[in-house]
Amino acid sequence: MEEVKRYSECSEYELKQEIGKLHEQARKAEQMGMVNEFAVLERKAAMAKAYLLNPDDFKPGEIYGIEGDPGAYFEIKYLNGVFAWGHRLRNGEEEEALPISLLKELKK
Structure with a gap:
C-alpha cells in the first residue's frame, strides 16, 4: 500500500x-x-x-481578489501556514480561511 x-x-x-x-x-x-x-x-x-507559494508574499491588512469568484474580495487578518484568515468584503465580518493559492493580487 x-x-x-x-x-x-x-x-x-x-x-x-x-x-x-x-x-x-x-x-x-x-x-x-x-x-x-x-x-x-x-x-x-x-x-x-x-504549498508552492511563499506565505510571506501575502500581507495582513491587504485586500486580494478571490480566484474563481469575480467581484469578490478578501481582506487578510492573519496567516497560518498556507492559509489566509480573514473575511470577504461583501459578506460582512464572518471569519474564514482560504488557501493562499486562491488569492490574487489586485492591479494597482
Missing part, C-alpha cells in the same frame, strides 16, 4: 505532479457530470498549489 504524504512534506516536483493528476481527474469528473467530485478535486489542487 502506498504511503500518503502530506503536501507540506512533498517536494516542488511532487506537488506539481499531484496538481497535474488532480486537474486530470477533475476534468474527467466534469465530463462525466460529477459536479461534487469536480469541486473536491479542484479544491485539493488549490491546496497543493498553496
